[in-house]
Amino acid sequence: VETRITSEDMDHVNVKIYVQESTSIDLRDAIQVFHRWIQDAVLNELVIDVADYRHVPAGPGVILIGDEANYSLDCAFNRLGLLYNRKRPSEGTVMDKLLKAFGSALLACSHLEDEAVFRGKLKFDAGRCEVILNDRLLAPNTEKTWLELKPHFETFFDGLFGSARYSMNRLGERRERIRIELNTPRPIDVRSMLEVLEPA
């Protein structure tokens, strides 16, 4: 299929990396962790504040609000994961933007796993994730958009997962943003995935 997806269409890539099923944490702890990330400049970008939405069922959980992007321990659809929400457009190709979003999300996951309060309790699975394009006008949730996106995603995830098999499915209905779910048969450690991305 010929793809008409442009780099601009990918400006607002969101990546959500799900936690492994054994995870059991108190989201309250994320508040102090994110505040400290601001204090210690853990992420190499402008982060502004922490928003607490624990009271909203299946909501955004706890968000570290940034200028380029937000990072959250997100509970949408009652599935906990680290959500990287790219807000500010960035330079580069479609691949560059996917790489940036995945790299940032995985790095945040790795930092969270290292936090003393979460150690041994929070483990992400890089083989279970979602990609969301947060702009309905440029990327509506249609089969057509998906068919146009697919070649890019296949190139990217073939590189990311290497020989590991994976499946991709478009999720949601027309009113929702386009969401692509990826699954590998076995969990993938966040650090090993970061090592794959590092040379890039």
Next chain:
Amino acid sequence: MKASNSLWRENTLDKITPDLAKEIDAFESEIALKKQGRIDDKVFAETRLRRGCYGQRYDNGRRHDGGTTRELKYPAGELTKGPNTMWDAPGMQRIKIPFGGLNATQLEVLAELAEEYSDGIAHITTRQDVQLHFVHLDDAPSLMRRLAAVAITTREACGNSVRNVTGCPIAGVCRDELFDVTPYAKACAYFLLGHPECQNFGRKFKISFSGCHDKACALARIHDIGAIAAVREKAGVSKRGFEIYVGGGLGPVPYQAKLFAEFLPEEELLPTAQAIARVFARLGERKNRNRARMKFVVDKLGIEEFKRVVAEERSILPYDERWTAYLKDILQHEEIPLKPGAPLVQIEGGHPEGFAQWRDTNVYEQKQSGYATVTVALPLGDINANQLRSVADLARKYIHETVRSTVEQNLVLRWVSESDLPSVYDDLRTAGLHAAGAGTIVDISACPGTDTCKLGISSSRGLAGELRRRLGERNGSLDQAIKNLRIKISGCFNSCGQHHIADLGFYGVSRNKNKYNVPHFQVVLGGQWTENAGAYGLAIGAVPSKRITEALDRIVSKYVTERAADESFQSFVKRIGKAECKRILEDLMEIPSHEANPSLYTDWADAREFTIGDLGIGECAGEVVSNIEFQLKDCEREAFEAQLELDRGHYERAGKAAYQSMLHAAAALLDWKFFAHSPEPDSIVSHFRTNFFDTQLFFDPFVGGNFAQYFFRAHENAGAPSTSESAHQLVEEAQLFIEGCHACYGRLSAERAKVA
């Protein structure tokens, strides 16, 4: 900033009315001109405010991270969107929803905007608006176009303008109303929107419509214009009209609205509103924003003179056909149900789990047989995008898209056939929107507070979330007597959380203990939510934020155990007296040292060491308690005693005690800074003016020197006779002036520690 911004204009052009399209185009041009430096900061700030684009906390480019104040280096550099407001700092977008009316498509668009421009949450406000937070100003025109395409405007949602016209959310289906006020509220909202007479106010202007006297649904008495449905019989014919109240308002010092007209015929509603707007524009204060609301005009002129000048304005207004055009079809105005009304079939054990409890609190039996209004209780007024789409689905599946937002920060679905209630409950449960307890003690209202508001002192949402969680866990075991009490929380004295009219109100303040700031909430008792906000409460004392949970438990436990049969909470507080209420909290008001209990020095849902500003707290120099802390505590006691005199009906004594408490607080500050003065009031006032007011040392970053003005005015009026109302105001003003002294002491201490 969204990549698709340049495309939305073309994509929405055929769906937007020419007026709105022109308005949004103009705003986009103004944004471009501001970026070129061709619009003054102050002018642009008011321009964007009138489009609902509000600033948010930390938009001055600084944030205290708990250890130190950090600069937030936004990419746009020094570009600003108002005085001391950085361009790239995320802001809040307020969206006007007249009388709270929403349809399914509008809910879906709000969901889209929450996801694409905000943080995935739409927040329902205490004035039936919707707010999106963390929005970039460059995205605002696209956001506005998408709203305009579904007939929603953000115009005049903020700024010195007519704000969202609120209305009873069950108007038209209410069992107690005289008639449905919806079409009148709608006509008033759109008549005054962008009206030339309403563009030159010194401050905001709020209007509400209620169908009855007794309930609280529209809070008529806290508005600049509060209209309550009234009917007159003349020659056997019923004539519709309104009982009109004017000059009400909360804010730091609340004013009860005054009766303007016992019966204003319906055809006079819009021209009278226009005439009142003209009077406000002409006579309202301009220089001092804190005296600029219409309540001060009414207070200054007196209601009779106010009536006279309004009548004078009304007599010279040129005729406008819009005044009455909407009336010709008004009796035909009615909402159409989607399904025939049918009773709920009672099946023993056959309804979903939790249904009975939910039905008890969240379902209102309409006056139309077989129909009910369902309240979707939203925690802290928040709803996520998927939930908004779910509500849209319900609005199409069960009703004719008749959804409204409420001043209690919830949504209601009107015209649900009672037989559908179990299915509606099931669908709400799937969406996580099935929480019971609407309109009860767990249904807590709170303003944004320190989460996002620049004026917030303590975390109103953090406290509301904690109280909601704790009370929710005990909901089944809570005594029936307290279930229907209302809790309302504001992050500061400005009362956006409407703490004055709650059974149990709280507003955020700060206290200083050995150079550390401690988040507190003043406990407000005596307010009345019903009868359209029939009475305003007063603060009895400040308790550390983290101890408010315990304070609440003590107050309600006392009520449960000591109340007389059928005694209301207000009557109980009045009977036992505020001194007794305060006594049971007094030990909670004592602040332990930072070392002894550091958790009290942080706020709810915020891990940072608490601060009231961008100034850091220096290292503790020792546990020496400054005398001013004792002195200010004494002043608070005096102000409280003034309140007790007020409650006893001793207005002269109340006024005098309140004034004395202000004098003593001013003297405490003077003594602390070693400014010599005699004990004579003139000397204290004069030295305070010279050393704290003229130097602006007393000035708060946001309210400036207004609390000092309360003190000066009290001094000027000392000896004048006190009425119930003037004494009530003086007590409020004394409490605020003492808060100002606390804040001044806290700021100056922190500065001194920083220098050291």
